[in-house]
Amino acid sequence: MPRNTINIPDKIEYLSILNEKGELDAGLEPDIPEELLLKLHRALLLSRKFDERLLNLQRQGRIGTFPPINGQEAAQLGAVALLRPSDWMVPAFRETAAEIWRGRSLESVIIYNNGYSEGAEIPQDLNNLPISVPVGSQILHAVGLGWAAKYRQTDDVAMTFFGDGATSEGDFHEGLNFAGVFQAPVIFVCQNNHWAISLPVAKQTRSKTLAQKALAYGMPGIQVDGNDILAVYAAAKEAVDRARADQGPTLIECVTYRMAVHTTADDPKRYRTEKEVDKWRKRDPIVRFQKYLVDKGLLSEDKIAGIESEVLEVIQAAVDGAEEKMKALGDPIDMFEHAYAEMPAYLKEQKEAFVTEVAEMTEEGDHG
Amino acid sequence: MPRNTINIPDKIEYLSILNEKGELDAGLEPDIPEELLLKLHRALLLSRKFDERLLNLQRQGRIGTFPPINGQEAAQLGAVALLRPSDWMVPAFRETAAEIWRGRSLESVIIYNNGYSEGAEIPQDLNNLPISVPVGSQILHAVGLGWAAKYRQTDDVAMTFFGDGATSEGDFHEGLNFAGVFQAPVIFVCQNNHWAISLPVAKQTRSKTLAQKALAYGMPGIQVDGNDILAVYAAAKEAVDRARADQGPTLIECVTYRMAVHTTADDPKRYRTEKEVDKWRKRDPIVRFQKYLVDKGLLSEDKIAGIESEVLEVIQAAVDGAEEKMKALGDPIDMFEHAYAEMPAYLKEQKEAFVTEVAEMTEEGDHG
Amino acid sequence: MAKMTMVQALNLALKQEMAKDDSVIVLGEDVGVDGGVFRVTDGLINQFGQDRVLDTPLAESGIVGMSIGMAVYGLKPVCEIQFSGFSYQNFHQIENHAARLRLRSRGRYNVPMVLRTPYGGGVRALEHHSESRETFWAHMPGIKMVIPSGPRNARALLVSAIRDPDPVIFYESKALYRAFREEVPEEEETMPIGKPRIAQEGKDLTLISYGAMMRPTLEAAAGLKEKDGVEAEVIDLLTVSPLDDEIFVQSVLKTGRAVVIHEAPRSFGPGAEIVSRLMEKAFYYLEVPIERVTGYDIIIPLFSREKAYLPNAQRIIRAARKALSN
Amino acid sequence: MAKMTMVQALNLALKQEMAKDDSVIVLGEDVGVDGGVFRVTDGLINQFGQDRVLDTPLAESGIVGMSIGMAVYGLKPVCEIQFSGFSYQNFHQIENHAARLRLRSRGRYNVPMVLRTPYGGGVRALEHHSESRETFWAHMPGIKMVIPSGPRNARALLVSAIRDPDPVIFYESKALYRAFREEVPEEEETMPIGKPRIAQEGKDLTLISYGAMMRPTLEAAAGLKEKDGVEAEVIDLLTVSPLDDEIFVQSVLKTGRAVVIHEAPRSFGPGAEIVSRLMEKAFYYLEVPIERVTGYDIIIPLFSREKAYLPNAQRIIRAARKALSN
Numbered sequence A, B: 001m002p003r004n005t006i007n008i009p010d011k012i013e014y015l016s017i018l019n020e021k022g023e024l025d026a027g028l029e030p031d032i033p034e035e036l037l038l039k040l041h042r043a044l045l046l047s048r049k050f051d052e053r054l055l056n057l058q059r060q061g062r063i064g065t066f067p068p069i070n071g072q073e074a075a076q077l078g079a080v081a082l083l084r085p086s087d088w089m090v091p092a093f094r095e096t097a098a099e100i101w102r103g104r105s106l107e108s109v110i111i112y113n114n115g116y117s118e119g120a121e122i123p124q125d126l127n128n129l130p131i132s133v134p135v136g137s138q139i140l141h142a143v144g145l146g147w148a149a150k151y152r153q154t155d156d157v158a159m160t161f162f163g164d165g166a167t168s169e170g171d172f173h174e175g176l177n178f179a180g181v182f183q184a185p186v187i188f189v190c191q192n193n194h195w196a197i198s199l200p201v202a203k204q205t206r207s208k209t210l211a212q213k214a215l216a217y218g219m220p221g222i223q224v225d226g227n228d229i230l231a232v233y234a235a236a237k238e239a240v241d242r243a244r245a246d247q248g249p250t251l252i253e254c255v256t257y258r259m260a261v262h263t264t265a266d267d268p269k270r271y272r273t274e275k276e277v278d279k280w281r282k283r284d285p286i287v288r289f290q291k292y293l294v295d296k297g298l299l300s301e302d303k304i305a306g307i308e309s310e311v312l313e314v315i316q317a318a319v320d321g322a323e324e325k326m327k328a329l330g331d332p333i334d335m336f337e338h339a340y341a342e343m344p345a346y347l348k349e350q351k352e353a354f355v356t357e358v359a360e361m362t363e364e365g366d367h368g
Numbered sequence C, D: 001m002a003k004m005t006m007v008q009a010l011n012l013a014l015k016q017e018m019a020k021d022d023s024v025i026v027l028g029e030d031v032g033v034d035g036g037v038f039r040v041t042d043g044l045i046n047q048f049g050q051d052r053v054l055d056t057p058l059a060e061s062g063i064v065g066m067s068i069g070m071a072v073y074g075l076k077p078v079c080e081i082q083f084s085g086f087s088y089q090n091f092h093q094i095e096n097h098a099a100r101l102r103l104r105s106r107g108r109y110n111v112p113m114v115l116r117t118p119y120g121g122g123v124r125a126l127e128h129h130s131e132s133r134e135t136f137w138a139h140m141p142g143i144k145m146v147i148p149s150g151p152r153n154a155r156a157l158l159v160s161a162i163r164d165p166d167p168v169i170f171y172e173s174k175a176l177y178r179a180f181r182e183e184v185p186e187e188e189e190t191m192p193i194g195k196p197r198i199a200q201e202g203k204d205l206t207l208i209s210y211g212a213m214m215r216p217t218l219e220a221a222a223g224l225k226e227k228d229g230v231e232a233e234v235i236d237l238l239t240v241s242p243l244d245d246e247i248f249v250q251s252v253l254k255t256g257r258a259v260v261i262h263e264a265p266r267s268f269g270p271g272a273e274i275v276s277r278l279m280e281k282a283f284y285y286l287e288v289p290i291e292r293v294t295g296y297d298i299i300i301p302l303f304s305r306e307k308a309y310l311p312n313a314q315r316i317i318r319a320a321r322k323a324l325s326n
Ligand SMILES: Cc1ncc(C[n+]2csc(CCOP(=O)(O)OP(=O)(O)O)c2C)c(N)n1
Pocket: A094, A133, A134, A135, A136, A162, A163, A164, A165, A166, A167, A193, A195, A196, A197, A258, A262, C029, C058, C060, C082, C086, C089
């Protein structure tokens, strides 16, 4: 075959189940128990309302900079819903909805966003990794975790989240390649929210889709409507099932949109139009899913209103709780902890010097 | 389209023109002037013989560790033949044939392999980068060079070489992605010689081909028989033409084989069989090309013998020349040069101290 | 002369050098349309177009590796790494290549690039956004490591860095970006790379610092003057590496006492080298041991506790008094 | 007890720890079938299978990032980076994560991994194969930086490093790999990480070094004894960071004179921190300035000139005589 097209074993598909109006493609409807559907719906609402509240708190100066998730709730929850507690969840920094689903308390989110490391502490019974700020770097940790779960002969999997921007980092490449080679049970969930701060995805890569990058690693890749929680769920289910059955990793590209600022330090007016945002407003993942649930007879306007006020109460309690808890935090001496299992001698000296210094300065009332 | 296969614009092809027996697929024969064909043939022979001589010198302890190229001559020369002097050639460390084609002297290769940086010096009129040892890292330099050539409105291109192993490095990924986004005129030549030291390419990646990795960057990728210099040339020509016409980068995978050791410090018996090597011996790129040229009436056994003895003389002269030149090298004081454009004060002090020390130690005859 | 913040002064430097020399190219994440997350590159893309100001994909090794190629070609890339905490992603490109291409090619090629990156604490930022790790770069032969301390010298040093034939890592203190304004002349101004300056003359004690820490250092000097009648000589390194020790050695030969201040972690930090130079060149003039006032040997804590980590005027005064006590 | 090279001793440590604890996993480039380019992992894949000994793709960040994930899970990855000159490719994984996951998770997770990598000059290797840049790791809070100096302590320290709950960068001197043999007991032996040792007692002068430089240092000590009748106390750091200064400070309190020796470039090198600790803790006992015998502030030259770059016994003796001359 002197000049022939090479037949690549994997193909890249696009999946959408609820269309933009919330209408169902019944042939593709995933089999999700009613209880789970309702749990997902509440989680969507809670995440949305909590995000709005955080923005509000930030504007009031009651928390620091944070990355809102508005618009991306379905992409996160549809995927993470497939995990068991013993599975591993490896987030980037914009996965608040997924983290909450996985048991992270709202209080801890507020505390972390106030610059207290206490807010990043992970309860012993949750296999979540803390937030990872360096873009793409956490992807490799998921590969190690997934590999380890397989080595220990469990059928646990690791699911890691990252953005469209992260696909440009070397660590994305090395991570997916390692996962392919070692057939690690990892689900790579890319939230293509169209922007990496000010860079549109079209300038992030010349690849037509992000999903097709899977072809470079000999793994299946799928692009789904990330604002369609049923599609995300269906794709994630296939991927998780494969991973549990030791059939290797999958790359899922959830096409979604970052409705709000990149972080509260960002001004999106500098790089995108309101018109574009409006277009995506019509594709709201919550509205669509609600319509589906109402059509299914599982929800009504009243019930939705009831859930809304319930989650608002939960959020208010978390804000109050966090603000109460933070009163007890802030002793800077804490910063010397957790560097190593045992504190090295020279660091002990530094800590002691710090304590003396603070004490003496308070005594002297000397402020320079 | 709720669940549909995505149509990826680029396709991946395989190209072979001279088969293993050296028989031509006439319909694909590239249009190469006779003079160039003969020049390529001599370059193939020279590279092979020089490589053999280097191995010999190394075994005699007359040079240090080096990476032989035996078997990969066509993959290098077929591609580099497309370049003009003003184009940029960015090698890894196993591109001796390509470097010689681009004007690097045999002497400099010997001198470099004896641990003298003088051997890496590049004449002012050659746009070659020196050897790059950190795998994959040079790929990005080619992107910068290609971009710069385009920015300066030339139609020069950059061609970079790397191995199958290099495709796993993050820099490969970042480099190809940048080239795609900026449509830099770069030709990425991957010499898939089946091994990265002891790792076979099948364990390097689960991707069926390396060429298909181009799909992740929205650029054309092609796999060619790397032991078929006509196929390499044809593929490189298409790529170089596209790049000059500002139509962006290309990934070329040359399927070839490292016939010898990884470097002279390596023992391939630990990881591969003689049988595998034998299989590839039958696909020798020089034998095939010679048959083609003989069939074409451009060469005869006699002529080949004549060229062989001519290149052997050239090589002998280079060995003699290098050994003569090296007598004048080795003054360690040279190591203080070329750190910065101007030597910093503290380094001057160190250099002076070094000079004094050497002088005094020689004087004292003190050796500890 | 206009009064400018450091952000404005750096922007001026870029604007003028780009106008003057079309080989100057700015690239990095969000440096174009967005004008940089701190707005240092604001407006450049409008003035010079997207061939001169490249919004790159999100890949630091890519940015630096591509810059190296451009620089070898003869351009003068000024790349931005969004925070110094993410410059480790491109560490190998600097160590393996930027630092070595001149040496490797025996002078045939050089790498006239600048890597600008915000460093240091004090602006209540997220994890990885407040580090100070100039030692990493300072310990790389072939690299220059520059840290300005105010708008005017930032502008002048950036111009010099762009024109410098060798690779320069240019740390910009986030805490200084908008902290204060200085007169910055519209006319071109440069400053020699590799030369510290005497920020304030004095005879009793030498305070050696650079970058953001110059502010608490000068504040401490003022406090010492006011309360203790002590005249501190204050040295601003400006270039951390190659470290020129002449000025601070001369100063300590005169004062016999010194305090070194930086926000980087103490152990194996820049202060250690300064102390060692003084050990070598001023030992017999030292009245007392040199004090180090530095960050602690921990990762700088999240923002609610970062103030406790960062050296401040009180800590410097305490150390100075100790150095003056014998 | 068998006489072993350092390669054999390290291999023994790996073999025994792997046999004892199935959470120990070896991974890296060519560590399996090939047994490692220096044969340190020789035979492990045959004994433990390819689930325990992973030949990875060629990607250092991949190796280290995956190791971090394994370590968080509770395994004890021992990864090999083929040469320390290629460990900058994974620098960010160490700085951004290995060093911080304990802190970030407030102790919920830790990263009990070991990164083994050959460092240093003296074996006539290619560019990037002879560096000595322990400062980079020593300046990272959260990381431990260990460098053995001979077969026996290499074996014991590697066992301790594997069992250590925190990430350890483990530099192995290529020059020592096969340089000499030592008795290495078959029975388990560990050594505390973070504790230097007195390699030789003495009263006149303190020589402080580690790793490959221990050989010329001890040679110099012998020369000083023989020719000058000087009794040098020789300290072998073993752990460069966290740097425990007690032993060498005690020694200098006694001798009043010290020479620090390392092959890393001088400026901002490990010697600077040692000098600074002595400045802080032994200043009043110092008779003369501390001398540094180090690599120069350049990239180590290609192999034909590397000997001139590396400190040797003569240079150490010269510095010692200077330190003894006052
Ligand atoms: C390695 C690294 N480089 C740069 C940054 C600064 N930064 C934070 S988020 C971001 C954009 C991320 O884009 P994407 O991956 O699409 O995620 P999104 O923010 O859209 O969720 C950048 C550049 C970082 N955190 N880490």
